[in-house]
Amino acid sequence: MPSDTPQPAFVLVRxxxxxxxxxxxxxxxxxxxxxxxxxxxxxxxxxxxxxxMASGAGRLLDEAQLSATLADSLEDCDFVFATTARPRELTKxxxxxxxxxxxxxxxxxxxxKVAVMFGPERAGLENEDVARANAIITVPVNPExxxxxxxxxxxxxxxxxxxxxxxxxxxxxxxxxxxxANHADVDALVNHYEGRLxxxxxFFPPEKAPGMKVVFRNLFSRLPLxxxxxxxxxxxMRQMVRWKEKRD
Amino acid sequence: MPSDTPQPAFVLVRxxxxxxxxxxxxxxxxxxxxxxxxxxxxxxxxxxxxxxMASGAGRLLDEAQLSATLADSLEDCDFVFATTARPRELTKxxxxxxxxxxxxxxxxxxxxKVAVMFGPERAGLENEDVARANAIITVPVNPExxxxxxxxxxxxxxxxxxxxxxxxxxxxxxxxxxxxANHADVDALVNHYEGRLxxxxxFFPPEKAPGMKVVFRNLFSRLPLxxxxxxxxxxxMRQMVRWKEKRD
Numbered sequence: 205m206p207s208d209t210p211q212p213a214f215v216l217v218r219x220x221x222x223x224x225x226x227x228x229x230x231x232x233x234x235x236x237x238x239x240x241x242x243x244x245x246x247x248x249x250x251x252x253x254x255x256x257m258a259s260g261a262g263r264l265l266d267e268a269q270l271s272a273t274l275a276d277s278l279e280d281c282d283f284v285f286a287t288t289a290r291p292r293e294l295t296k297x298x299x300x301x302x303x304x305x306x307x308x309x310x311x312x313x314x315x316x317k318v319a320v321m322f323g324p325e326r327a328g329l330e331n332e333d334v335a336r337a338n339a340i341i342t343v344p345v346n347p348e349x350x351x352x353x354x355x356x357x358x359x360x361x362x363x364x365x366x367x368x369x370x371x372x373x374x375x376x377x378x379x380x381x382x383x384x385a386n387h388a389d390v391d392a393l394v395n396h397y398e399g400r401l402x403x404x405x406x407f408f409p410p411e412k413a414p415g416m417k418v419v420f421r422n423l424f425s426r427l428p429l430x431x432x433x434x435x436x437x438x439x440x441m442r443q444m445v446r447w448k449e450k451r452d
Numbered sequence: 453m454p455s456d457t458p459q460p461a462f463v464l465v466r467x468x469x470x471x472x473x474x475x476x477x478x479x480x481x482x483x484x485x486x487x488x489x490x491x492x493x494x495x496x497x498x499x500x501x502x503x504x505m506a507s508g509a510g511r512l513l514d515e516a517q518l519s520a521t522l523a524d525s526l527e528d529c530d531f532v533f534a535t536t537a538r539p540r541e542l543t544k545x546x547x548x549x550x551x552x553x554x555x556x557x558x559x560x561x562x563x564x565k566v567a568v569m570f571g572p573e574r575a576g577l578e579n580e581d582v583a584r585a586n587a588i589i590t591v592p593v594n595p596e597x598x599x600x601x602x603x604x605x606x607x608x609x610x611x612x613x614x615x616x617x618x619x620x621x622x623x624x625x626x627x628x629x630x631x632x633a634n635h636a637d638v639d640a641l642v643n644h645y646e647g648r649l650x651x652x653x654x655f656f657p658p659e660k661a662p663g664m665k666v667v668f669r670n671l672f673s674r675l676p677l678x679x680x681x682x683x684x685x686x687x688x689m690r691q692m693v694r695w696k697e698k699r700d
Contacts, residue, residue, distance in 0.1 A: 236594040295625065295678050301623035302615070341612075342633055344620045349508055356479070356607055363591075363608055368552070369608040372592045374551035377543065394623070430543050 207238055210218035212285075212365065212441075213269075215241040215277055216325040217333055222247060225265070226257025227355035233261035235362035236370075240268040241319070243277045244318060274321075274333055281306075282316035286337035287357055288329050289350050297339045304341040305364040320361060325354050342350070377428075385429045393434050394421045400441055404448075455486055458516055458560035460533075460587045461517075461551075463489040463604060464580055465530045466572040470495060473513070475571070475603035477532025481509035483610035484618075488516040490566070522569075522581055525634075530564035532558075535605055536577050536583035538600050542562065552589045553612040568609060573602050633677045641682050642669045648689055 210409060212230055219225050229240060245251065249270050258265050271277035277283055285304055299307065308318045312351065321337060323329035334340065343352060343360055352360070366372075385393075407413035429437075462480055466489065467473050477488060483700075487558050493499060497518050521527035526532055528633035533552055543591070547555065556566045569585060584587065591600060592606055620643035633641075644666060677685075 230599055233597045233599060234604075236596075249686070258680060260599060296682070297623050297625045300620050300622050344618060345482045346614075348484075349478075349481045351478055351508060352482060356482075356604075359607065360602055360611055363611075366592060366594075371547050372550070372590055374548050375545050375547045418671075428543075431682045433543070 207236075209236070211237055211242050211316075212308045212312060212318040212320050213239040213281070214362070215243060215274075215319050215321045216245070217243045217277075217321050217329060218246060218356070219322075219354065220246045220325045221255045222251035222253030222255075222423045224354045225238065225251060225254040226259075226261075229254070229258040229264040231260040231355055231359035232330060232362050234359070235363060235366040238264050238267070241271065241277050242268050243271050243274050245270075245412040246324075252292060253446075266389055274336060277382060278319055278336060279317045283311050283318045283339075285318070285320045285339050285341050286329055286334045287320060287322050287341045287343075287361065288334060289342060289352070290328065296334070299341050300341055301341055301343055301361050301364040302367070304339070305361065307364065309341075309368040317426045320343045320429055322354055330423065359381050363393055383431050385431050385434045389427060389431060389434045390424055393429075393437055394424050395439055397424075398436060400445060455484075457484070458563075458680040459485055459487060460556045460560060460566040460568050461487040461489050461529070462609070463491060463522075463567050463569045464493070465491045465522055465569050465577060466494060467570075467602065468494045468573045469574040470499035470501030471505045472502075472573060472602045474507075475507040476606040477502070477506040477512040479603055479607035480610050481512060482607070483614040485610050486512050486515070487527050488512045489519065490516050491519050492605070493518075494572075522584060525611050526567055526584060527567075528565055529567045529588075530671050531559050531566045532579055533566070533568045533587050533589050534569060534582045535570050535589045535591075535609065536582060537590060537593065537600070538576065544585065545581070547587055547589050549589055549591055549609050549612040550615070551617045552587070553609065555587075558615065564681045570602055570605055576663060577582060633679050633682045637679060638672055638677060641677075641685055642672050644686060645672075645689055646659075647685045649692060 205283065206386075210405070214228070214237060216225060216228060219228075225242065225245065232238065232240060242249065247253075248331050250398070254265055255262055269277070283297070304320075308320070320341065321329060321333060323333065343357065345352060397418065400419075401407060405418050460484060462476070463678065464473060464476060467476075473490065473493065480486065480488065490497065495501075501512055502511055533547070533556070552568075558570070560565050569581060571581065589609065593600060593606065608631060612634070645669065646700065648667075649655060655664050675681075
């Protein structure tokens, strides 16, 4: 069963190679989309090459809604996007993938059925297909080199869908199994180093020692250290001392 | 020659299949990136399968910087991202592709050399590779199904790069060869229809005619019509009249 999250259907119009249908299914499911529609696939349906390529996303193919005509496929839709790179002599709003999926998220959340059409591999959508759309999506590619294939176009659109509906965190820091070191941890570390370095004659000449210690303490305070980092740095110093004591 | 626009280098670390190296080159050049580095490709270099797959982006392969080790490849870099899906026991900031490419755009604009590492097809980057990075990029995929391949990961990162550096227009409307109709155009159209519909007995009964005319005018005023649309609607009415006159 498709998930019941509101989401657009992705409609593959007259797709040619089974591999590309399978790749499209994987691209969709990578970003949590699982409602595929297929119109007049060139090599019939089901397609074993599609199944082989889809691997973990094979469910999307099993559940795909197959239609003989685009009109049948879009019948229940309230709003339809057409993905196309070529400029058309059709008056129609052209959305970036981001703006399109933002609108799709608003519409699906309000209970509307939204579809996104993707054309066949070689030629893309025909003007007659695009004329059925409420709006166009164009990926902002390099004007000198626009060569996105079907799977890539599905991937980028699905990626933008997820960006619009998921709380994507811009930056996080993975602490592994540790925590950030607090002030006491860093203080103990600096004191440990300072004591040993004092013994080792690091703070020399004596009149410069106070300034050197401030610079030294500041260095460690500035670094984003975890508790695990602090433990390792303690270990470094202990080991240096052990090594020194062996040589005595 | 690579373009002289500030941009990050994309570093393919121990890539396996030539096809994927070629696909990565195409994905990059689709979004205007043309500085590829390759570290220890499994099947040697140059690679004919890579060339065949790259088609129009073959220049990136010719100009790619080949290195035997990752350390050599990253030697001149000021800031390095590692793309990886797996959580690591390494304390390191994790960026979304968007936030990462925003930071990359800032750094490259300030004259820094930025690199983005992509791991080999099966296993991805090793911990030893990731340990060389200043930060991690993780694509926010479906936790139930994360199966991005090398080319897809390059594609999404390159797409986000272009989003950060290009002025991407959210919505435009392609008018084809026409212009928006102005008030006078719509007024003339409504008057044309109103006159003919009056003759045809459309506004009936007479006491309701004024209200019906307001509703009728409002309909056309509300629509985003182009001059071409208006001409076509004039033609529709003229043709209906012609047809009626023939039958008389």
